[in-house]
Amino acid sequence: MKRYMFNTLLLALTAVFTGCGGGSDDPQPAAPTITVSQETISAPAEGGSYTINVTTTGKEWGVYADGDFVKATAQYANNAVAVTIDENPNTTERTGNVIIMSGTARKNITVTQAAAAKPAYNAPDGYSLVWHDEFDGNYGYAPNENGVPRQELNPEDWTHEVQNSGWVNRELQNYVNHKTPEGQLVTEVKNGTLRITYAKVKQGWTYGYIEASIKLPKGKGTWPAFWMMPVNFRSWPADGEIDIMEEVGYHPDYVSSSLHANAHVHSNNTQVTHEMKCPGAEGEFHTYAILWTAKNITTYVDGKVQLSYDNRGLGRDDWPYDDPFYVILNLAWGGDWGGAQGTDDTALPVTMEVDYVRVFQKK
Numbered sequence: 001m002k003r004y005m006f007n008t009l010l011l012a013l014t015a016v017f018t019g020c021g022g023g024s025d026d027p028q029p030a031a032p033t034i035t036v037s038q039e040t041i042s043a044p045a046e047g048g049s050y051t052i053n054v055t056t057t058g059k060e061w062g063v064y065a066d067g068d069f070v071k072a073t074a075q076y077a078n079n080a081v082a083v084t085i086d087e088n089p090n091t092t093e094r095t096g097n098v099i100i101m102s103g104t105a106r107k108n109i110t111v112t113q114a115a116a117a118k119p120a121y122n123a124p125d126g127y128s129l130v131w132h133d134e135f136d137g138n139y140g141y142a143p144n145e146n147g148v149p150r151q152e153l154n155p156e157d158w159t160h161e162v163q164n165s166g167w168v169n170r171e172l173q174n175y176v177n178h179k180t181p182e183g184q185l186v187t188e189v190k191n192g193t194l195r196i197t198y199a200k201v202k203q204g205w206t207y208g209y210i211e212a213s214i215k216l217p218k219g220k221g222t223w224p225a226f227w228m229m230p231v232n233f234r235s236w237p238a239d240g241e242i243d244i245m246e247e248v249g250y251h252p253d254y255v256s257s258s259l260h261a262n263a264h265v266h267s268n269n270t271q272v273t274h275e276m277k278c279p280g281a282e283g284e285f286h287t288y289a290i291l292w293t294a295k296n297i298t299t300y301v302d303g304k305v306q307l308s309y310d311n312r313g314l315g316r317d318d319w320p321y322d323d324p325f326y327v328i329l330n331l332a333w334g335g336d337w338g339g340a341q342g343t344d345d346t347a348l349p350v351t352m353e354v355d356y357v358r359v360f361q362k363k
Helices: 002-019
Strands: 034-036 040-043 048-056 062-066 070-075 080-085 094-102 105-113 127-133 187-190 193-196 208-215 222-230 241-246 254-260 272-277 285-292 296-301 304-310 325-333 352-362
Touching (some): 040 080, 048 094, 062 070, 080 094, 208 222, 241 296, 254 285, 254 304, 325 352
Antiparallel strands (some): 193 352, 222 241, 254 272, 296 304
């Protein structure tokens, strides 16, 4: 805000000075020249501190930072700027700027910060990795029209749901197998992430620690989810449903977890659920996880507890979670929840990205 006020004032003063000049041929003063010791900063994910020397032909100068993770302080006595870069918690690169001002002149210093490394395996002590997909491989599908091999999902692990729109929750999209009738891919592995523009359905797991790193899309009408359903499904909600993470675009960056069973289900407002703010969930990778045992289910957002529910010994109506469940990743459009406040078609196309899915069980 201060920057815009400064520019407005500067333009007003320029107009006054021009009016006092007396003639259109009067020479205008040249803009000051600003010289800096470096015009780019390449910071590691850990962040750091930097000193930039400043020389200007102007009488005065100032500095400001553009980017929440960048701080810039003028050290006038030393003709220098102290720049501090915060640690990058995200697995994506980010950029910002430091701007030096002198009169009407500006000197931009571009700040680029490396992405954080993929989070280390976060499983609790005593758990070992039993299955994972890092979405880094090429599983042998035919090349695209440009002759480049497509990297797609391993068909031995993942199954596409195939259903027409309105099949469940009055969602607006069709569930298709691999690509649309027009040939557009609905799932693609690219640059190390799964992109959903959908599960070990036949096997699943009983208990364990399951974690995924996901970047959610933006737009009113989106309904991304990371959830689980029973392998031996017969009826809902009797056989249970575990929602590790859900979010709707009209309520951005608020993620929730829910458990569904006969004794707790949203249709009569008895569901077990919890919602929390996750700044940057839309547009940045965050980690969503579940620790599931015979006695308790706890879900996490970036290592913070989201929901915790104990097996109270009340039987299957309250705890149908002792059977194998499989992982589902999907991006819905509209529907009972995603479209509760309408949809914004100008947001389309939208993409949900998944960096990895990992399953751990007791050794």
